Amino acid sequence: MPVKYVLKLYVTGETSRSLSALKNLKKILSEDYKGAYSLKVVDVLKHPKLAEDDKILATPTLIKILPPPLARIIGDLNDREKVLLGLDLVVIGGALNK
Amino acid sequence: MKKQTNKAGQDNIGLQALKESEARFRTIVLWSPDAIIVTDAEGKIEYMNPAAEGVFNRKVESFIGKDFGLPLVDGESTEIDIFRPGKDPGVGDMHVVETEWLDKKAHLITIRDITERKKAEEQLKAIMALDLQRKTELLEISNKELEAFSYSVSHDLRAPLRSIDGFSKAIMEDYSDKLDEQGRNYLCRVCTACQQMAQLVEDMLMLSQINRSEMRRKQVDLSALAKSIADEFMQNEPQRKAEFVIAPSITANGDGQLLNIMLHNLLENAWKFTGKHPSARIEFGITKKEEKTVYFVADDGAGFDMKYADKLFGAFQRLHNVEEFEGTGIGLAIVKRIVSRHGGKVWAQGETEKGTAFYFTLN
Numbered sequence: 001m002p003v004k005y006v007l008k009l010y011v012t013g014e015t016s017r018s019l020s021a022l023k024n025l026k027k028i029l030s031e032d033y034k035g036a037y038s039l040k041v042v043d044v045l046k047h048p049k050l051a052e053d054d055k056i057l058a059t060p061t062l063i064k065i066l067p068p069p070l071a072r073i074i075g076d077l078n079d080r081e082k083v084l085l086g087l088d089l090v091v092i093g094g095a096l097n098k
Numbered sequence: 099m100k101k102q103t104n105k106a107g108q109d110n111i112g113l114q115a116l117k118e119s120e121a122r123f124r125t126i127v128l129w130s131p132d133a134i135i136v137t138d139a140e141g142k143i144e145y146m147n148p149a150a151e152g153v154f155n156r157k158v159e160s161f162i163g164k165d166f167g168l169p170l171v172d173g174e175s176t177e178i179d180i181f182r183p184g185k186d187p188g189v190g191d192m193h194v195v196e197t198e199w200l201d202k203k204a205h206l207i208t209i210r211d212i213t214e215r216k217k218a219e220e221q222l223k224a225i226m227a228l229d230l231q232r233k234t235e236l237l238e239i240s241n242k243e244l245e246a247f248s249y250s251v252s253h254d255l256r257a258p259l260r261s262i263d264g265f266s267k268a269i270m271e272d273y274s275d276k277l278d279e280q281g282r283n284y285l286c287r288v289c290t291a292c293q294q295m296a297q298l299v300e301d302m303l304m305l306s307q308i309n310r311s312e313m314r315r316k317q318v319d320l321s322a323l324a325k326s327i328a329d330e331f332m333q334n335e336p337q338r339k340a341e342f343v344i345a346p347s348i349t350a351n352g353d354g355q356l357l358n359i360m361l362h363n364l365l366e367n368a369w370k371f372t373g374k375h376p377s378a379r380i381e382f383g384i385t386k387k388e389e390k391t392v393y394f395v396a397d398d399g400a401g402f403d404m405k406y407a408d409k410l411f412g413a414f415q416r417l418h419n420v421e422e423f424e425g426t427g428i429g430l431a432i433v434k435r436i437v438s439r440h441g442g443k444v445w446a447q448g449e450t451e452k453g454t455a456f457y458f459t460l461n
Contacts, residue, residue, distance in 0.1 A: 072167035074167035
């Protein structure tokens with residue numbers, strides 16, 4: 001399957017917030033995107049310049065680069081539906097429909 | 099004319115009140131120690147208060163119109179990591195309210211800097227964990243030492259005890275005629291004491307071995323075990339008028355050998371403490387408590403005073419003296435250990451001269 005979704009997750013080191021966001025996101029992606037995604041995880045401690053360029057104020061911040069439009073969410077990624085809605089990926093009957 | 103002036107006057111008063119009200123709210127927002135951010139429905143920043151500069155360690159102006167992100171909060175608030183270029187990252191508590199800003203849907207986001215609180219919490223946690231770990235280690239060491247001590251003491255006591263017992267018996271057999279009545283009486287007491295001590299040593303050994311022995315769990319027929327123990331007691335003392343009521347097909351998952359020892363001790367206890375009554379009824383059965391199976395052994399014997407209930411299960415604790423009821427005071431300590439090794443609980447209920455019931459659970 002060709003990569004259709006390109007995402008970037010900003011985290012701060014290995015704080016509990018970072019780890020749980022990554023875990024939640026990976027769960028959502030493996031359930032709903034099934035390999036059709038590319039996820040880049042950026043640690044603001046290692047790449048502060050990237051974070052500043054992206055105007056990151058706090059993490060976890062998740063940015064959807066593709067497909068357009070660019071969408072960004074911040075906070076915990078516990079709620080699968082809220083995450084998908086926030087990324088502007090409408091869920092209909094459990095299947096992705098963008 | 100007059101009316102118009104009045105209207106203008108009222109407008110002025112209204113305007114004044116509005117100004118005052120706005121000034122009050124402005125003061126609250128300007129001086130709030132929490133970062134206050136207003137974004138539009140999509141998460142674009144429309145307003146940030148001065149406190150945000152301190153919280154994020156950056157100038158506020160450069161962020162107006164930029165994307166903060168759609169805030170996702172599960173429940174009341176959520177913790178986030180604050181990115182502060184040039185400084186260590188902080189921790190914030192983010193609270194979000196959906197509201198209106200200039201007649202459009204907006205998010206009112208407040209972020210409280212809880213970095214220091216988090217640091218203190220983590221330090222406290224680390225100290226407590228370390229403290230607990232140290233205490234656990236000390237406890238483990240002292241437990242092991244105690245076990246080794248009681249094992250070696252009871253083990254090493256056996257040899258000299260055997261020789262006291264043996265030689266006392268030898269005197270009794272070979273020199274009985276050289277002793278007078280009082281002498282024989284004294285020697286008799288030595289022998290009885292020896293037997294008591296031997297039993298005590300055996301029980302102590304058993305107590306220390308229960309913790310060392312490996313658990314071999316399987317389905318155990320407790321009713322059958324109880325039945326054969328009861329038969330043994332009846333055969334040993336056929337003159338006693340005692341009735342055993344054993345509920346059929348009670349099973350449990352556990353170590354057969356340990357459960358047998360435990361049941362033996364509980365039934366023996368019941369058997370012993372009903373001995374002074376003309377007749378006895380001893381029951382083994384199950385009941386339910388909060389959806390859990392609770393096993394019980396109940397008798398109608400000597401009972402005990404509930405105010406001593408917490409003393410029952412301690413080693414060497416006896417509520418009755420040895421003359422009245424023989425025993426070493428270890429039996430119930432063994433029961434308690436076996437039940438704990440099965441992850442269960444044991445407790446007792448009783449009343450003086452009205453009987454005792456022991457309840458236990460197994461996991």
